[in-house]
Amino acid sequence: MTDEFCVRTAPFCAFVRRVNEIVDAEALPERAIALLKPSFSALLVNDLWLPEEFARPAAVSGMGSGIGSFLLYRRSDHSLSISSLVISPGTKTPIHDHLAWGLVGLYRGEQHEEVFQPRGLDPHSGALDLIERRHLRRGDFYDLIPPHGDIHRVVAADEGPSVSIHLLRNDVGCVHRHRFDLESAAVAPFRSGYVNVSCSDEESK
């Protein structure tokens, strides 16, 4: 198996090399994240690496209509992925978790975000408490290390689509995660997929 590059621009490939150097050398999430931050921050303000086809909302996707989740890179063992999430103005993602540590940052547009935690810190509870609201502009980013900060919902807050970049220590579009309904406190299985590539057990796109 080989690593999968959907984007092959030079700045992005250089970023991926640096990411792999760091995660191969540093197993502790806190330390790996600290080392990744400078390169991730620089990527978010670089206009020269993301092709437009990965920055457009999709009419239909596993994340919901008007939301595109595009794989940009994943390791051959599916232990790390980099993806773009493109959200049409005013559109909301479902409330969802990620089940892996990582970094999420804004590349284009603006984004509101609501972060939740299970009520009583019970990981099986569908009842959630809102613990933080964030507003992200270009170049802003945050880390998540589950369980802290792992459950959120995102809304595009600008006149144009928002594009965020997700570096996660799993194949986030293909793992089986959870979506939450705030009013009914229900938890349901969730797999977002990617718009541009298949998961290994799906038919090829």
Ligand SMILES: [Fe+2]
């Ligand atoms: Fe997310």
